[in-house]
Amino acid sequence: MSTTSTRPDSQSQHSSVHSETVRSAVNISDDEEYSTKPEFIYGGPFIKVEKPCPFLNTATPMNVQLQGTFKKSFAYYSLKERLPIILTKVIDYLSREGSKIKSANSASDEDIRGYIQYITKLKNDLVTNKKYDLLTVDTPEARKWNEWISNTENQYYFTNIWVFSECYVYRRLREGCELSKGLQNFDPFDEQKEQSFVNSLEPMCVVADKLMTMLPPSDKDKRKADFMTLLKICLWANKCDLSLSLGEQVTLNSADGSSGVKKIIDPFQIVNDLKDKLLVDDTAKISDLVVTKAEAVARAIEGNTNLKTKCSCNRLATLAGLPPCKQECCEEAKPSEEGATEGEAQQVPCPGKLTVPPAVMFDVVCDNAGYELFADLCLAHFLVSQNIVKKVRFHVKRIPWFVSDVTPRDFKYVIRSCAQASYSREVPMESKPEGEAEAAEPEGLRSVNSNNLANLGGIWRKLVDDGTFVVMCDDFWTSPHVYKDMKQHDPDLYRKLQFAVAVMFKGDLNYRKLLGERNCNPTLGFEAALQGFTPAPLIALRTVKADLVCGLPKGKWEQLNGIDDKWMEKGDYGVIQLCAKTEALRASERPCAPGGEVDDV
Numbered sequence: 248m249s250t251t252s253t254r255p256d257s258q259s260q261h262s263s264v265h266s267e268t269v270r271s272a273v274n275i276s277d278d279e280e281y282s283t284k285p286e287f288i289y290g291g292p293f294i295k296v297e298k299p300c301p302f303l304n305t306a307t308p309m310n311v312q313l314q315g316t317f318k319k320s321f322a323y324y325s326l327k328e329r330l331p332i333i334l335t336k337v338i339d340y341l342s343r344e345g346s347k348i349k350s351a352n353s354a355s356d357e358d359i360r361g362y363i364q365y366i367t368k369l370k371n372d373l374v375t376n377k378k379y380d381l382l383t384v385d386t387p388e389a390r391k392w393n394e395w396i397s398n399t400e401n402q403y404y405f406t407n408i409w410v411f412s413e414c415y416v417y418r419r420l421r422e423g424c425e426l427s428k429g430l431q432n433f434d435p436f437d438e439q440k441e442q443s444f445v446n447s448l449e450p451m452c453v454v455a456d457k458l459m460t461m462l463p464p465s466d467k468d469k470r471k472a473d474f475m476t477l478l479k480i481c482l483w484a485n486k487c488d489l490s491l492s493l494g495e496q497v498t499l500n501s502a503d504g505s506s507g508v509k510k511i512i513d514p515f516q517i518v519n520d521l522k523d524k525l526l527v528d529d530t531a532k533i534s535d536l537v538v539t540k541a542e543a544v545a546r547a548i549e550g551n552t553n554l555k556t557k558c559s560c561n562r563l564a565t566l567a568g569l570p571p572c573k574q575e576c577c578e579e580a581k582p583s584e585e586g587a588t589e590g591e592a593q594q595v596p597c598p599g600k601l602t603v604p605p606a607v608m609f610d611v612v613c614d615n616a617g618y619e620l621f622a623d624l625c626l627a628h629f630l631v632s633q634n635i636v637k638k639v640r641f642h643v644k645r646i647p648w649f650v651s652d653v654t655p656r657d658f659k660y661v662i663r664s665c666a667q668a669s670y671s672r673e674v675p676m677e678s679k680p681e682g683e684a685e686a687a688e689p690e691g692l693r694s695v696n697s698n699n700l701a702n703l704g705g706i707w708r709k710l711v712d713d714g715t716f717v718v719m720c721d722d723f724w725t726s727p728h729v730y731k732d733m734k735q736h737d738p739d740l741y742r743k744l745q746f747a748v749a750v751m752f753k754g755d756l757n758y759r760k761l762l763g764e765r766n767c768n769p770t771l772g773f774e775a776a777l778q779g780f781t782p783a784p785l786i787a788l789r790t791v792k793a794d795l796v797c798g799l800p801k802g803k804w805e806q807l808n809g810i811d812d813k814w815m816e817k818g819d820y821g822v823i824q825l826c827a828k829t830e831a832l833r834a835s836e837r838p839c840a841p842g843g844e845v846d847d848v
């Protein structure tokens with residue numbers, strides 16, 4: 248499996264390839280900027296005046312939020328070097344592939360030029376630690392962003408919380424398209440995401456073959472073992488992230504076999520090989536909890552006789568000064584079909600009033616497209632086909648985000664491309680090391696092909712069409728907010744999550760937001776680290792790519808620091824964590840929330 252070391256002092260290919268770009272991209276002179284500055288004193292000469300420097304030559308102190316002012320932190324390095332490179336690469340892409348982009352988007356030269364200028368200014372503002380500009384597009388979502396920017400204490404790239412600045416840059420990158428005539432639907436990372444899918448075909452074929460054996464109804468023990476294995480496949484798929492690798496392709500690696508031919512990439516073997524790098528493993532607890540909770544929710548749904556005939560959404564809406572709810576279920580209790588009795592009408596309760604979820608659902612808050620999304624789809628398919636849950640909701644990003652995060656278009660692309668996959672490779676069988684059974688040279692070839700992958704793609708298409716797989720993209724996921732503040736900023740999304748049997752958060756960015764971007768004590772428990780964010784049982788699957796973590800056994804963090812002080816920036820280690828604590832689902836005091844579902848998937 249490839250690891251992507253990102254610091255300039257590492258030996259990674261990425262840092263050497265890009266060192267030139269780094270030098271030209273970055274010109275912040277933080278210390279000189281802040282130490283002394285000549286100022287004109289009226290009627291006198293220019294004199295040097297001390298200006299307090301916000302930069303500290305330290306790592307992020309414990310219990311403090313990550314921020315670009317700590318010069319030995321990954322936040323500082325990311326804002327100073329990684330993010331500018333990502334922006335430079337978008338500019339390169341626009342210059343290099345201008346004609347292709349123009350014809351695919353019906354855009355003009357002016358659109359391309361304008362977008363390049365827009366990104367160049369954004370990059371410049373970032374590296375010189377300017378104050379954020381307000382967004383200039385006028386949409387409700389952009390107005391919210393402007394409200395948060397105006398209310399944030401520190402409106403500078405390096406002095407605000409890292410996650411806010413990073414999200415702000417991706418939001419601005421999107422604004423550049425929104426402001427242009429011809430680039431409204433342009434995704435600056437589309438090519439990289441598609442290439443990364445293609446590069447991962449082989450491990451997808453291997454996982455698809457194995458998944459086919461996990462789908463038929465199985466006994467409890469096998470079901471639990473398969474569930475746990477798939478969680479681990481989902482975890483290590485989070486290594487394939489194009490933002491950490493600065494857009495360079497990242498795929499699961501395989502070594503050369505004894506015949507000199509690359510071995511088949513086998514993600515199940517990788518799960519085994521990386522056993523010691525899994526620092527917290529709650530997979531058994533997760534499997535037990537999801538199954539038990541799903542059964543309880545199914546029973547509650549079946550026995551729910553407490554449905555309202557008439558929902559009070561309109562009254563609530565009026566009280567809240569909002570337009571009345573348009574959902575069918577909220578209309579006055581009228582029989583849905585001719586001849587339906589009042590009892591039948593009761594079967595459609597108002598979502599705002601439900602104290603029992605409408606269906607047995609499992610939620611995935613997605614991270615990266617390509618191989619990682621494929622792995623999430625495999626887990627979702629397993630949960631549905633084992634009849635553990637009835638629906639899986641995938642929460643994706645409405646706009647291009649952190650290079651490789653899933654958008655609705657990527658979701659569609661991955662399923663379509665699986666369905667159309669055509670791949671096959673044959674590799675001579677490996678002989679087992681001497682001393683092991685069957686030491687004799689095995690005969691024949693091991694082959695891998697995309698037949699099962701294509702079948703799965705076809706099934707997933709149907710699961711999307713019949714509403715078993717639901718794609719949702721609430722704006723909150725592309726806001727800068729950490730999750731403990733979700734209830735305040737998006738109570739409707741919080742309530743939607745409360746309907747889930749469990750919510751699985753994928754990846755590093757989600758993890759940072761779960762922990763409130765706070766560098767807590769690494770031994771602090773996951774539940775405490777969540778700071779009260781408990782809409783449903785929460786699962787975090789994350790390879791460690793930023794310098795914060797919780798739930799580690801005593802002494803582990805110190806031990807790993809002793810081995811490699813940059814271990815938290817490379818995605819080599821992972822955690823699978825569960826917080827079972829949940830806030831009870833009560834009838835809402837607000838009118839019904841709009842669906843948030845994406846129709847065109």
Ligand SMILES: O=P(O)(O)OC[C@@]1(O)O[C@H](CO)[C@@H](O)[C@@H]1O
Pocket residue numbers: 325413485488490491492614615649753754755756757759790792793
């Ligand atoms: O969420 P993901 O895809 O696992 O990781 C996103 C990521 O690459 O972006 C951040 C830096 O930009 C890091 O925290 C993290 O490594």
